[in-house]
Amino acid sequence: MYESDELNKIGQRAKTVKRIKNAFIYFCLAMWAVIVLFPFYWMLLSSIKSYATYNSEFVPKFYASSPTLANYADAFTAVPLGRYLFNTLFFTLVTTAVMLVVITLAAFAFARLDFKGKDLVFTLFLALMMIPNELVIITNFATITSLNLRNTFTGLILPSVTSVFYIYLLKENFAGVSDDLYYASKVDGTSDLRYLLKVLIPICRPTMITIIILKVIECWNSFVWPRLITDKSDYFLVSNGIQEIRENGFGRENIPAMMAAVVVISVPLIVLFLIFHKKIMEGVASGGTKG
Amino acid sequence: MVKQSQLKGWLYLLPAILFLGAFMIYPLFDVFVYSFEEGYNFASQSYFGTGSYNYAYVLRDPYFISALKNTFIIVIITVPLSTIIALLISLGLSSIKPLKDLFQTIYFLPYVTNTLAVGLVFMILFKKTAYSDGLINMFINFFGGKSVDFITGPYWAKMFVMCFYTIWVVLPFKILILTSALASVPKVYYSAAEVDGTRSIDMFFKITLPMISPMVFYLIITGFIGAFKAYSDEVALFGTDLNSAGMNTIVGYIYDMLYGNSGGYPSYASAAAIILFAIVLTITVINLMVSRKTSIR
Numbered sequence: 229m230y231e232s233d234e235l236n237k238i239g240q241r242a243k244t245v246k247r248i249k250n251a252f253i254y255f256c257l258a259m260w261a262v263i264v265l266f267p268f269y270w271m272l273l274s275s276i277k278s279y280a281t282y283n284s285e286f287v288p289k290f291y292a293s294s295p296t297l298a299n300y301a302d303a304f305t306a307v308p309l310g311r312y313l314f315n316t317l318f319f320t321l322v323t324t325a326v327m328l329v330v331i332t333l334a335a336f337a338f339a340r341l342d343f344k345g346k347d348l349v350f351t352l353f354l355a356l357m358m359i360p361n362e363l364v365i366i367t368n369f370a371t372i373t374s375l376n377l378r379n380t381f382t383g384l385i386l387p388s389v390t391s392v393f394y395i396y397l398l399k400e401n402f403a404g405v406s407d408d409l410y411y412a413s414k415v416d417g418t419s420d421l422r423y424l425l426k427v428l429i430p431i432c433r434p435t436m437i438t439i440i441i442l443k444v445i446e447c448w449n450s451f452v453w454p455r456l457i458t459d460k461s462d463y464f465l466v467s468n469g470i471q472e473i474r475e476n477g478f479g480r481e482n483i484p485a486m487m488a489a490v491v492v493i494s495v496p497l498i499v500l501f502l503i504f505h506k507k508i509m510e511g512v513a514s515g516g517t518k519g
Numbered sequence: 520m521v522k523q524s525q526l527k528g529w530l531y532l533l534p535a536i537l538f539l540g541a542f543m544i545y546p547l548f549d550v551f552v553y554s555f556e557e558g559y560n561f562a563s564q565s566y567f568g569t570g571s572y573n574y575a576y577v578l579r580d581p582y583f584i585s586a587l588k589n590t591f592i593i594v595i596i597t598v599p600l601s602t603i604i605a606l607l608i609s610l611g612l613s614s615i616k617p618l619k620d621l622f623q624t625i626y627f628l629p630y631v632t633n634t635l636a637v638g639l640v641f642m643i644l645f646k647k648t649a650y651s652d653g654l655i656n657m658f659i660n661f662f663g664g665k666s667v668d669f670i671t672g673p674y675w676a677k678m679f680v681m682c683f684y685t686i687w688v689v690l691p692f693k694i695l696i697l698t699s700a701l702a703s704v705p706k707v708y709y710s711a712a713e714v715d716g717t718r719s720i721d722m723f724f725k726i727t728l729p730m731i732s733p734m735v736f737y738l739i740i741t742g743f744i745g746a747f748k749a750y751s752d753e754v755a756l757f758g759t760d761l762n763s764a765g766m767n768t769i770v771g772y773i774y775d776m777l778y779g780n781s782g783g784y785p786s787y788a789s790a791a792a793i794i795l796f797a798i799v800l801t802i803t804v805i806n807l808m809v810s811r812k813t814s815i816r
Binding site: 250253254256257260261263264265267268270271274283284285286287288329330331333334336337338341342343344346349353356359360362363364365366367368369370371373386387389390392395420445448449451452455456466467470471474475483486487489490493494497498500501505508509512513 | 524525526527528529531532534535536538539541542543544545546547549550553561607608611612614615618622623624625626627628629630631632633634635636637639640641643644650651652653654657687692695696699744748750751754758759770773774777778785788789792793795796799
């Protein structure tokens with residue numbers, strides 16, 4: 229009797245300790261969530277304050293007393309934000325589409341076709357993964373310049389339509405598909421290309437979607453190459469556009485309008501993320517690169 | 520028949536080989552050529568000698584030295600700090616059940632955002648202007664401190680924002696990787712340890728850490744590589760003229776040499792790029808050696 233009482237007490241104390249520990253963990257996690265989300269809240273908030281209100285608040289307020297959408301109108305009229313968005317969309321779609329064709333063909337060759345030197349070429353491809361972009365960008369800049377492709381979409385797109393990493397990812401996926409299907413389709417007289425299009429791609433759709441999403445994110449956020457290759461605002465992507473806006477857009481102090489532009493630029497990817505967050509996180513965890 | 524299938528394989532590979540050849544393999548050799556051509560000029564396409572002058576120039580350039588210093592500070596502060604914070608957050612995440620998915624999704628959000636755009640938000644949060652001291656300074660004042668201009672003020676303040684923003688940007692990836700690594704540790708080990716009455720702190724060092732150490736090392740290695748290439752986060756906070764802000768990085772130095780107001784010197788840019796590559800390679804090899812030694816033990 230006495231012993232079980234003691235045990236009960238110990239059990240209860242352990243429970244309280246655990247509860248306190250849990251509360252502490254939740255508190256810390258919530259704190260970090262606030263730090264992550266706060267900049268997004270602040271950009272939204274600042275974007276709906278009017279220019280006069282924003283500048284009259286020496287101590288910034290956490291709410292907007294008279295919200296306005298005027299800044300969004302400014303963002304699209306005072307600077308060519310629509311143009312930047314269109315450029316980025318076009319760049320993203322074309323780059324992703326061309327890359328898909330290139331990597332699918334290459335991955336298929338590595339996974340399914342037999343030819344001399346395949347293993348050697350594949351090893352070489354893998355070795356290329358270690359080459360940092362900074363090392364090759366100098367010559368690429370010179371190449372594109374000498375081809376007179378600066379300030380063109382061709383110049384923007386060409387160097388980013390291959391990715392050794394995605395070829396590798398897709399090849400592994402293709403190679404995982406049972407051989408029987410291939411031989412069966414061979415017996416039926418299906419050509420390799422038809423087999424690729426009608427059988428392999430549908431089976432490997434999840435991986436392809438992951439690759440597409442990751443590439444779209446990469447394209448939407450690309451900054452360095454577009455900055456080198458474009459100096460006419462007609463060809464700016466959103467990253468360069470926002471930098472341009474910051475340096476000589478609305479006038480240095482019109483922060484609400486700047487924040488409206490930031491919101492407009494951020495929203496497409498955030499929407500994409502909210503829809504596909506499971507897929508994106510799986511894709512990145514299964515071998516994405518650092519952000 | 521045999522010949523045809525041989526050809527077919529190469530045909531499928533052709534686009535990839537063409538693009539990689541033109542934009543990766545050829546440039547890889549060309550950058551070394553550039554780096555030894557002294558005084559190469561884009562406009563006249565001529566140079567006046569070959570040798571190691573470009574390297575000597577870059578290594579003596581005060582801008583490069585300051586870029587080197589900034590980059591090393593960023594690396595030394597952000598890599599360990601972000602790994603530790605990510606580990607703590609992941610441990611917290613893996614010990615809870617309700618709301619876990621929500622937290623995980625929120626934490627991953629910065630990964631998909633445009634770092635240049637969000638950098639502007641950080642800038643206005645930290646910046647002190649004539650109109651307002653900014654939100655962060657409001658907090659500092661509240662706790663009795665004096666306002667600091669984090670964007671155009673003293674060096675340590677700029678470095679603080681820089682590191683803070685860098686950690687904010689790199690954490691999503693690390694948290695994601697560590698959370699899935701923690702989830703893959705077999706539960707049996709913990710149950711066995713619990714039966715033995717092992718303290719949770721011992722469980723962490725004796726079970727958890729050894730089990731996830733390959734992933735931790737992976738994060739440290741990629742973290743080092745990423746931090747050495749820091750550039751766009753700096754631009755987001757301090758603008759494109761990083762030299763005058765005193766916040767340039769090695770990669771920033773390369774691009775400034777190549778293009779922009781101080782640009783037009785691909786030889787210097789190439790020399791700097793190769794120096795950066797050598798540094799990153801050395802650090803990576805050291806990391807790999809350390810991780811191998813640790814995991815054998």
